[in-house]
Amino acid sequence: MNGQLPESPAHTDLSEAVRALKRASVLVVGDAMLDRFVYGRVLRVSPEAPIPVLSVEREVAMPGGAGNVVRNLTALGCPVAFLSVVGDDQAGSDLTALIGGQAGVEPWLLVQGGRATTTKTRYVAMGQQMLRADQENASPIHPRLADRLVRIAQDTIAATRVMVLSDYRKGVLGGDVPERLIAAAKAAGRKVVVDPKGDDYSIYAGADLVTPNRSELRDATGMSVDTELAVVDAARALRDRHGFGAVLVTRAEDGMTLIEGDAVHHFPAEAAEVHDVSGAGDTVVAVAAAALAAGLPLAVGARLANIAGGIVVGKVGTAVARDSDLLEALTPERGALRKVVSRTRAAEQAERWRQRGWRIGFTNGCFDLLHPGHVHLLEQARSWCDRLVVGLNSDSSVSKLKGPTRPVQGEAARAAVLASLATVDLVTVFEETTPSELIRLLRPDVLVKGADYRVDQVVGGELVTEWGGVVRLAELLPGNSTTATVARIRG
Incomplete structure (x- = not known):
């Protein structure tokens, strides 16, 4: 990976901006998880209990959580360093193999003995989720492992342009780890993008961009987010309270809102048809981070992230938006x-x-x-x-x-x-x-x-x-x- 800062493009033609994303190099730190999808058909009700019987036809496994941010970045052609923690179990081995099998990824998946790797198993029939079964350990990772994670991040930050903190509250970014990582990035002159969770955003203080959804913004500020103006007021309050550079609020069917300095940008929803919202937030943070890493204006990155989010919700399962998908959306065939x-x-x-x-x-x-x-x-x-x-x-x-x-x-x-x-x-x-x-x-x-x-x-x-x-x-x-x-x- 090359730590050199790319030059900003002379113009912001969106097709050229998409092609510029390949120049990005990103470090992702956060909670990796294994997403399993079990597909089948329901043909009868169980004689044992009033529940449907799923006749399993196939199973699919893929990286989820922060791992899905990595998938989206590699789909854009970006080189990625990925730093996370897994357990010493079969799910951890499966996840390590899936991450390691992606081209352009430098994986640092640390192993904590006795810890369960977060796994989400979804049972699907006729396009509908019947049940989701979760296995996880959300306690903070061992302090010595946290120290090692921060040391590796400090060494890797210099070789990348932007650091993403993908926080699913599964323990990797517990305690003072976010504060230490943000301080290391700032010391190296690198930008930080945070996909946050919870209601305490002080742990992300000083980040260049945070990407809460509307309900997360309400929980973090205690303010109304029922109208477009209310979203802007809450986002500004959040930014000023914690010293964020900008706030990008995802608002589902109402699109996205970017607060950057005195400027407010509203982006209408791009999805023509919604099939599955799984992982759409990961896509948004990945595209926004890649755009920053490529030297693009944040407003351009937010516009591309909005288009990418519309692409993935039109797909089935935890999907990604490729650079070719973005280019096609910008120049659709008729x-x-x-x-x-x-x-x-x-x-x-x-x-x-x-x-x-x-x-x-x-x-x-x-x-x-x-x-x-x-x-x-x-x-x-x-x-x-x-x-x-x-x-x-x-x-x-x-x-x-x-x-x-x-x-x-x-x-x-x-x-x-x-x-x-x-x-x-x-x-x-x-x-x-x-x-x-x-x-x-x-x-x-x-x-x-x-x-x-x-x-x-x-x-x-x-x-x-x-x-x-x-x-x-x-x-x-x-x-x-x-x-x-x-x-x-x-x-």
Whole structure:
């Protein structure tokens, strides 16, 4: 990591500001936790008690708490140093492996013997959380471990531009640890961003930016936050009471408010559709900190953080906002081209549809010159599902399959034509010669190929049937062939 301070950009074009975030280097100190999601279906009520029985289909684990701030920073392309404490248990080992597996992260996960790693397990059916089970030890970490944490932070601060304190009140930032960390950052000339908890903000005194939500602001000040003006008055009182440089208040469906000096900036909510608010605060603090670390004006960072928050609440689970997500939000495709997405975005959208109980269909091909046979296949595929995703072979993939003279049309043109069809809900391009990895990522309920295949010949068929899906063979229209059409055109 490089401790050199980046130059501020000459202008604040938001797309350029997003690209500038990669210049940021951030130290995150705080409470790491393990987020587990157990997904399944409820088909019956237990005979043992009046409770639903969850038939488990899959489980997902990811870093939560301060670890989710790290995930969001790496999604922006920022190098990150992460300092936290875990227990000597299986959850601590799992969390350490997840953090260590992220590119661009320098992890310092200290281990305290006998301490339980904070773990939150959510049980989800049909997009609804049925139950959350927490395991944690919220007592302050051992004093000697706290001293070691502060020493490591002092050494790491100089190599980064901004320090984030992500406080979930799980013990890592207990006692005088925040005060000592802020003093070390100030001595090194580094800025401090705090995602606070509790009602005693004196422990964060002198921070450059704090990011309470509306209810946290009310608890910390004892003041009303029912109106926009009341939020401004409470934020100013909080800032003046503890010597904060600025206060960024997240206000859910009412957007965000930034108090910086004499200036007040209101940002309306950006979310077009809210699916899950889990982790949105982590996204906001990550983007704001990255912007400060990149030398951007705080108002620009707050604007980007507001957009990023709107992106993640539109995703399912504890999600992140990538730099590509921000750029797309700033320069959205219009019309049918909105359906053409990356495989990651396709997987996220498929998960949103799945959480609504919709059946996901998938088919794939080169679709070099779209003809009536293709249209007929896609119509059948869409009739067997609620949403249809089409995997499109990339140009290089088509050349490997069909020869060096193909494709006739580039992948962008082929994707645009497919996206214009009402029967197609998403198009995503894959580079491999087979769609196996894409199918594994999307987990469709229905896999469709033409009737010139047998079911046992369909790539990905075994995967789909493993998770309870089906393989369907679509009727073919005779006399339609891209290869034959190309041959006729070329004489």
